[in-house]
Amino acid sequence: MRSILLFCGYFILLQGFCRAQPFVLPKLAYGYGEYAPYIDAQTMEIHLTKHHQAYVNNLNKAVKGSPFEALSLEALLTSEKALQVEAIRNNAGGHYNHTLFWEILAPKAQQSILTEPLAQRIMATFGSMDSLKKELSKAAMSRFGSGWAWLILSPDSKLIVASTPNQDNPIMPLVSERGIPILGIDVWEHAYYLNYQNRRADYFNAVWELINWGVVSKKFQEAKENKLLIEKQPSTHKKRNR
Numbered sequence: 001m002r003s004i005l006l007f008c009g010y011f012i013l014l015q016g017f018c019r020a021q022p023f024v025l026p027k028l029a030y031g032y033g034e035y036a037p038y039i040d041a042q043t044m045e046i047h048l049t050k051h052h053q054a055y056v057n058n059l060n061k062a063v064k065g066s067p068f069e070a071l072s073l074e075a076l077l078t079s080e081k082a083l084q085v086e087a088i089r090n091n092a093g094g095h096y097n098h099t100l101f102w103e104i105l106a107p108k109a110q111q112s113i114l115t116e117p118l119a120q121r122i123m124a125t126f127g128s129m130d131s132l133k134k135e136l137s138k139a140a141m142s143r144f145g146s147g148w149a150w151l152i153l154s155p156d157s158k159l160i161v162a163s164t165p166n167q168d169n170p171i172m173p174l175v176s177e178r179g180i181p182i183l184g185i186d187v188w189e190h191a192y193y194l195n196y197q198n199r200r201a202d203y204f205n206a207v208w209e210l211i212n213w214g215v216v217s218k219k220f221q222e223a224k225e226n227k228l229l230i231e232k233q234p235s236t237h238k239k240r241n242r
């Protein structure tokens with residue numbers, strides 16, 4: 001434990017790979033009601049303050065007193081040892097995924113636009129925004145049960161539409177399609193049930209209207225410089241099937 005703390009003390013300023021404080025719930029950039037009519041205020045509030053909060057609380061509980069206590073979120077998500085602890089895998093994933101989700105959503109009037117490098121890459125990869133939407137929608141609709149649909153930048157720098165079950169995500173070494181997510185769509189029923197009941201497709205079309213492409217563009221630029229993927233090669237672990 002002492003060596004981990006010393007190690008973290010050394011790296012804390014350089015890498016952001018270690019941390020001293022418990023994980024905390026992020027704040028939304030906008031009021032709960034500002035995402036309407038695409039997502040209603042009650043869904044936003046419950047999703048953040050009950051569901052996401054539970055992931056944060058359970059993650060703090062899971063790491064407390066464990067060898068993983070001082071690790072950052074990214075360090076946990078890329079540690080095969082930490083991910084063997086089911087509570088860390090589920091709740092670190094839940095915290096990371098939701099934090100990204102809130103960042104990329106904005107009310108229509110507050111959205112910033114897609115920048116040229118990402119626009120060009122989407123055109124080159126998918127042909128059009130509409131084709132990207134169709135592929136993401138397919139990933140969201142075909143995810144059986146709960147999970148996420150993603151747009152990721154792969155280690156060989158390709159834009160890929162992917163999907164993971166539960167709270168897994170593409171930076172985990174155990175998923176089949178790895179990459180840095182620049183956009184994630186939550187397709188758990190808790191993300192839409194109050195307003196859309198079982199109509200996941202309607203929810204997908206609605207949430208598409210909330211995507212802040214300026215932020216996704218920024219994440220694309222950051223992903224290109226992210227060393228995480230180069231350092232962590234895909235493992236031989238089997239994908240969890242549920």
Ligand code: MN
Nearest residue numbers: 051186188191
């Ligand atoms: Mn959720």
